[in-house]
Amino acid sequence: MTITEAILAQHAGRDRVSPGETIWIDVDTLMTHDVCGPPTIEIFKREFGEDAQVWDKDGLAIIPDHYIFTSDTHAHRNIEILRAFAAEHDLPHYYDVGGDRYKGVCHMALAEEGFNRPGTTLFGTDSHTCTSGAFGLFSTGIGNTDAALILGTGKIWVKVPETMRFVFEGELPPYLMAKDLILAVIGDIGTDGATYRAMEFDGQAVYDLSVEERMTLCNMAIEAGGKNGIIQPDAKTIDYTRARTDRPFTPVYSAPDARYHSERVYDVSTMEPVVAKPHAPDNKAPVSEVAGTQLDRAYIGSCTGGKLEDFVAAARLLKGQEVQVDTYVVPATTDVRKALWTTEVDGETLASIFENAGAKIGLSSCAACLGGPPDTFGRTHGTEVVISTTNRNYPGRMGSKQSAVFLASALTTAASALSGVITDPRDVLVA
Amino acid sequence: MKETIRGRAYVLGDHVDTDQIIPAQHLVYSLTDPEERKLYGRYALSSVPPGQAGLPDGHVPFVREGEHRSEYTVIVGGGNFGCGSSREHAPFALREAGIEAVVAESYARIFYRNAVDGGFLAPFETSETLNDKVRTGDEVEVDTKAGTFANLTTGERWALQPLGDVAAILEAGGVFAYARQQGLIPT
Numbered sequence: 001m002t003i004t005e006a007i008l009a010q011h012a013g014r015d016r017v018s019p020g021e022t023i024w025i026d027v028d029t030l031m032t033h034d035v036c037g038p039p040t041i042e043i044f045k046r047e048f049g050e051d052a053q054v055w056d057k058d059g060l061a062i063i064p065d066h067y068i069f070t071s072d073t074h075a076h077r078n079i080e081i082l083r084a085f086a087a088e089h090d091l092p093h094y095y096d097v098g099g100d101r102y103k104g105v106c107h108m109a110l111a112e113e114g115f116n117r118p119g120t121t122l123f124g125t126d127s128h129t130c131t132s133g134a135f136g137l138f139s140t141g142i143g144n145t146d147a148a149l150i151l152g153t154g155k156i157w158v159k160v161p162e163t164m165r166f167v168f169e170g171e172l173p174p175y176l177m178a179k180d181l182i183l184a185v186i187g188d189i190g191t192d193g194a195t196y197r198a199m200e201f202d203g204q205a206v207y208d209l210s211v212e213e214r215m216t217l218c219n220m221a222i223e224a225g226g227k228n229g230i231i232q233p234d235a236k237t238i239d240y241t242r243a244r245t246d247r248p249f250t251p252v253y254s255a256p257d258a259r260y261h262s263e264r265v266y267d268v269s270t271m272e273p274v275v276a277k278p279h280a281p282d283n284k285a286p287v288s289e290v291a292g293t294q295l296d297r298a299y300i301g302s303c304t305g306g307k308l309e310d311f312v313a314a315a316r317l318l319k320g321q322e323v324q325v326d327t328y329v330v331p332a333t334t335d336v337r338k339a340l341w342t343t344e345v346d347g348e349t350l351a352s353i354f355e356n357a358g359a360k361i362g363l364s365s366c367a368a369c370l371g372g373p374p375d376t377f378g379r380t381h382g383t384e385v386v387i388s389t390t391n392r393n394y395p396g397r398m399g400s401k402q403s404a405v406f407l408a409s410a411l412t413t414a415a416s417a418l419s420g421v422i423t424d425p426r427d428v429l430v431a
Numbered sequence: 432m433k434e435t436i437r438g439r440a441y442v443l444g445d446h447v448d449t450d451q452i453i454p455a456q457h458l459v460y461s462l463t464d465p466e467e468r469k470l471y472g473r474y475a476l477s478s479v480p481p482g483q484a485g486l487p488d489g490h491v492p493f494v495r496e497g498e499h500r501s502e503y504t505v506i507v508g509g510g511n512f513g514c515g516s517s518r519e520h521a522p523f524a525l526r527e528a529g530i531e532a533v534v535a536e537s538y539a540r541i542f543y544r545n546a547v548d549g550g551f552l553a554p555f556e557t558s559e560t561l562n563d564k565v566r567t568g569d570e571v572e573v574d575t576k577a578g579t580f581a582n583l584t585t586g587e588r589w590a591l592q593p594l595g596d597v598a599a600i601l602e603a604g605g606v607f608a609y610a611r612q613q614g615l616i617p618t
Contacts, residue, residue, distance in 0.1 A: 022596045024615070035455075035458045035459075035518070036517070036518065036519070038461075039461075039462045039463075039519070039520075042461075042462065042463055047607050047616075048616075066458075067459060072459060074459035074460060075459045077459075078459060124517075125517060125519075126516075126517055127515065127516045127517040127541060129517070141516075141517035141541050142517060142541065142544070142545075143517055143518070143519030143541065143544065143545035143548065143549060144462075144519040144545075144549070145519060145545065145548045145549040145605065145606060145607070146544070146545075146548050146606065148607075149548075149606055149607065149610065149616075152616065153610075153615070153616055155615070157606070159596070191446060191511060191514055192446075192510060192511040192514065192537060192539070195511070195537065195538075195539065195540055196540050222541075225511065225514065225539055225540065227540060280446060370450070370455040370516070371450070371454065371455045371456055372455055372456055373456050373459070374456065392448070392450070392515060394446075394448040394450050394451065394514075394515060395450070395451060395478060395479075395480050396450050396451065396454055396478040397448075397450050397455075399456075401478055401480065
């Protein structure tokens with residue numbers, strides 16, 4: 001069996017499962033946030049009763065992150081609903097807004113708080129829940145109804161997916177990031193190229209990546225329609241997780257005789273920086289092909305491209321320079337944001353580098369990645385042309401239907417911010 | 432699930448994502464408050480690019496200005512319908528606007544699952560492209576029992592793909608009703 005099949009079989013109490021079977025499985029972790037948490041709670045109470053108990057308080061993470069820094073009163077009401085539910089059930093893993101507990105973007109927070117335990121199952125009311133698969137666990141996005149069912153029973157039905165294997169070999173050049181690799185894959189197979197299937201990332205170039213960069217690969221599995229993205233755990237995964245949780249876990253691996261739907265092999269040493277052009281994540285082009293495209297804005301943030309490693313990469317290019325377009329820096333979580341003031345590139349903190357370059361540093365949340373209420377930091381309102389480290393560029397995704405978004409790595413985004421036109425990071429990186 | 436779903440068709444293209452179905456800024460409304468939930472109907476499909484809204488001509492509003500119910504009952508889409516976010520608000524918004532079935536070549540899996548498990552609408556797959564064989568406003572009929580889709584305006588009829596394992600969930604009216612039928616949760 002593949003790692004995905006093996007985890008699902010274990011959680012169904014079965015020796016083995018096959019792709020195409022519909023099975024009921026046990027859920028280890030359920031995550032929800034401020035957009036889908038309130039309706040999930042409403043359905044939970046409607047179906048199980050006002051006094052119903054959560055199946056496992058330790059398995060539930062409620063991480064508000066979407067519409068936090070806004071004057072929208074409906075958004076505030078949603079936070080109130082989460083807060084009341086957490087108090088009513090005395091929930092240990094509610095990361096409230098407005099205090100020290102606040103985290104920000106849920107997918108990064110799940111990693112930082114030790115929820116991404118290899119071999120487990122994790123469901124979340126957010127399509128980018130597939131991010132957690134970077135730790136060798138089965139994770140996928142669901143809706144409110146399914147989340148409410150889990151909340152009351154700890155169970156969910158799944159159709160066992162076939163697995164597509166993506167093997168990355170060779171040494172990653174300094175001008176490429178995991179974002180380039182996954183944009184290349186999505187461009188090759190299309191936004192429905194992995195629909196209903198697992199995407200397993202493998203090969204030495206994947207294991208050479210940091211845990212954060214591996215998260216970028218799995219994060220965008222959903223942009224190819226994938227059910228889950230997954231990477232077998234190694235020492236890096238286990239060290240990262242052990243440092244953040246005392247809860248037990250047992251790593252699971254793909255068997256040598258595992259059967260795959262298909263396999264694609266990439267030599268990363270020969271790949272180029274790429275973007276996804278407007279208005280779909282599979283609209284791939286080498287940066288060299290769109291270089292010179294006039295920009296109005298650069299945006300570095302989100303679960304995809306707002307991790308510390310993204311900001312270190314951007315800071316390497318922005319140090320001592322000035323941006324030529326409005327540049328928004330949105331650290332995914334409060335931990336990442338704090339690290340901007342403690343992490344240095346050549347003796348200067350990232351925060352100082354960004355401020356001196358003229359970039360605006362925002363508060364940790366999903367912010368403009370998905371548009372959001374009109375007063376959202378970095379949201380588009382007109383015909384802006386944006387280069388962004390986020391994950392989607394469908395019409396209206398960042399707010400305005402008329403704006404156009406190019407998806408790119410933090411390196412390409414920073415290189416482009418410096419010149420005001422789309423720029424290949426190889427033109428800026430000092431050897 | 433009704434045996435026959437009949438009404439006017441609203442036709443869309445490929446890759447209609449959840450931000451087009453219900454833009455993210457509207458996800459803040461209550462899904463239970465009788466007045467607030469109407470807003471989901473009002474803003475359903477409000478971010479579809481005008482040229483793609485109501486094919487083949489485009490520029491056809493799905494919901495008329497100031498209203499919250501659509502005059503259309505069935506959406507005929509292309510491939511990868513409902514891609515993008517996991518927001519259950521997407522099938523919910525379509526249902527609030529009056530949509531009872533979507534007929535498309537393929538779906539993004541979370542949208543499909545949400546439509547079924549929430550019991551919001553019936554998502555049928557077709558083996559051939561139909562969004563160029565139906566015009567927005569045509570009278571159409573989905574026969575859920577026979578598994579056929581007909582354009583009553585032109586007289587054409589096509590077979591729908593079998594629903595498979597999810598038929599039982601749709602038949603029950605959603606995953607909670609199904610789970611109770613199966614004894615998975617107490618009644």
